[in-house]
Amino acid sequence: MAEAREMARGRKFEFVGQYSWLDFVNTEFTKIDGSGDALHDLADLIEWLVQAHLIDRNQARQAMKSWGRGEVASRVFRDAVAVRKELRVMAERLANRRPAPRRSIDAVNTTIRKRPGCVLLARRSGHFEERTRLDLRQPDHLLVPIAQSASDLLCHGNLxxxxxxxxxxxxxxxxxxxxxxxGRWCSKECGNRARVAAHYRRTRTDAQRAGT
Ligand SMILES: [Zn+2]
Incomplete structure (x- = not known):
């Protein structure tokens, strides 16, 4: 029951992008069982941030208590969707080996400019990385780690x-x-599905040939 409710609210998120901002773009998706949006309101966004390990449960609880309802919640969610749209354009361009568009960079900078908190050194599977410890002082700060992830890829990743x-x-x-x-697929599941489909096509062609 709880699971069905979670599904209905789009609480089952997928993390295949390797960068949070790509996972954020992927919350708007096309799947074999239809296209859709895993985010419907600020509560969904906050839950996504927790599952993406960008904020912790305490921060999420506090954010929901302070900004989870009313006009603030609607505005921040609208902003998040607008930022996601710009990030999607950037992901599409990069995937087509084209440069990141100016508007997307502006959207990242507008968000990152609000960055509160500090950058800490964190150890992660044998190497070090910088991790922003986010102080959520205003609701706009919720989008900062997503913009930070885009900035990380643009500066340090391989486009x-x-x-x-x-x-x-x-x-x-x-x-x-x-x-x-x-790599051609986002996950093992997608790779397996493609291999099964190719195998099915091959055996069907073979069967047709054998039949003639
Ligand atoms: Zn896939």
Whole structure:
């Protein structure tokens, strides 16, 4: 029951992008069972931020208490959707090996400019990375870690590795971390589905040939 309710509220998020901002873009999706949006309101966005490890449960509770309702909630959610739209344009451009558009960079900068908190050193599977410890002093700060993730990729990542999943029913954006950088699918599931489909096509063609 609880699970059905979570699904209905779009609380089942997927994290295949390797960068939070790509996962954020992917919250608007096309899937074999239809296209849709996993985010419907600020509560969804806050839950997504928790699942993306960008804020913790305490911060989420506090944010919901302070800004989770009324006009503030609607405004921040509208802003988030507007930022996501610009980030989607950027993901599409990068996946097509074209430069990041000016408007998307502006959207990232407008958000990042509000950055509160500080950058801390964190150890992660054998190497160090900078992680922003976010102080949520106003609701606009909720979007900062997403913009920060876009900035990280633009400054330190490999833009040529931004790809779109080759499964036409998926289309999720991801940063290809495969060994030879020849990954075509966002996840094992999509890769397996594609291989099963190819196998099915082959065996069907073989059967047709055998039949003639
Ligand atoms: Zn996929």
């Amino acid at each position: 040529a590795l931004v790809k779109r999943c080759a499964n036409p029913a998926c289309g999720a954006f991801f940063h290809d971390t495969s060994k030879n950088h020849n």
